[in-house]
Amino acid sequence: MNLDQLDNELKSLLKQVGAYTKYEFERFSHSKIEYKGLNDPFTYVDVTTEQKLVARCKELIPGSGFINEEGDNVESTNGAVWIIDPIDGTTNFIHGIPHYAISLALEIEGELTLGYVYEPAHDQLFSARKGHGAFLNDRPIHVTDHSDLSKAVIATGFPYEDLPWRGAYVSAVSDIQAAAHGIRRMGSAALDLAFVAAGRYEGFFEYNLNPWDVAAGILLVHEAGGKVTDFQEKDRALYGKQLVASNGQVHGQILDILRKHRVPEHDIQGNP
Missing domain, CATH: 3.30.540.10 (Fructose-1,6-Bisphosphatase, subunit A, domain 1)
Structure with a gap:
């Protein structure tokens, strides 16, 4: 076939x-x-x-x-x-x-x-x-061409578990909320990624994701002209449990904020 x-x-x-x-x-x-x-x-x-x-x-x-x-x-x-x-x-x-x-x-x-x-x-x-x-x-x-984070709507998701990096996450959300036009938490990473691809959001970030949450959405964003990385801007978001997706124009601005609150990779992976 x-x-x-x-x-x-x-x-x-x-x-x-x-x-x-x-x-x-x-x-x-x-x-x-x-x-x-x-x-x-x-x-x-x-x-x-x-x-x-x-x-x-x-x-x-x-x-x-x-x-x-x-x-x-x-x-x-x-x-x-x-x-x-x-x-x-x-x-x-x-x-x-x-x-x-x-x-x-x-x-x-x-x-x-x-x-x-x-x-x-x-x-x-x-x-x-x-x-x-x-x-x-x-x-x-297609993704949008907005390049100013202050005019962008960014989506995210909240961790359910009481993980050691919860405080870092809350701080990152607070800073991005202050810098962006708006922030949304809708409860479906797959749809958040699809909405980035469709130009409804300029970006999306989340910790502690699984491949089934993001696989289809990663391809959607790439094929719509956007960018997907982990928090270190490396191409390992599918299996790395941390993801930033964007229209490409605001990607660096989101990462700059996340880097201030970067969660150690061993915490994200759940390893000692």
Whole structure:
């Protein structure tokens, strides 16, 4: 199967699975919430959505690997790896807030090749293919060209865990809030990245992220003309658990502020 065919198959898959998540969202009961840890909820909808995605992706590329939020990781036998977050924004989902997304990316030989962020509540399908641009419902999207942080809207996310760098994070948020036109915390890293790609935000930063949170969004931002790095401005945001994404114009200004509050990498990685 060529990438054009695969792209069409995946868009169809996301619409089908997204219809299921939207149906469940409109009927969801708090009695169905489970917890993997403190402030880390999941639901049968997360699990079932992931199962639907994995089953079809296995059919599309037999022998491919998986990096999933809810299920076990699977080694690839052919260089293709799917990176899946069935519901990014589960807290929003369980509280009836219609701001959540399915994130699906395909990495081939270590290179992000296809990426999708589907927001079912408003039928927004963000898609990207390496070298072919980024799209929202098949219309091209691009980052903004704003170069002044004081006129920029920046998104972020707050840590749920009581980590040793929480104080540094709060200080960084405070300084960026003071320097930017506005700051937003919407509860879905996948959608935050998609919104940077679509020119709705000028930037996004967050600590303690996982590959399934950001894989599709990283490709979206790159293909929309933006920039994605870690806090040291290195190209390791996918697996490095810290990320800055921007239109490229305000990237340095965000990093300058973050560097004042830089979290040691061993803390981010959770190593001693």
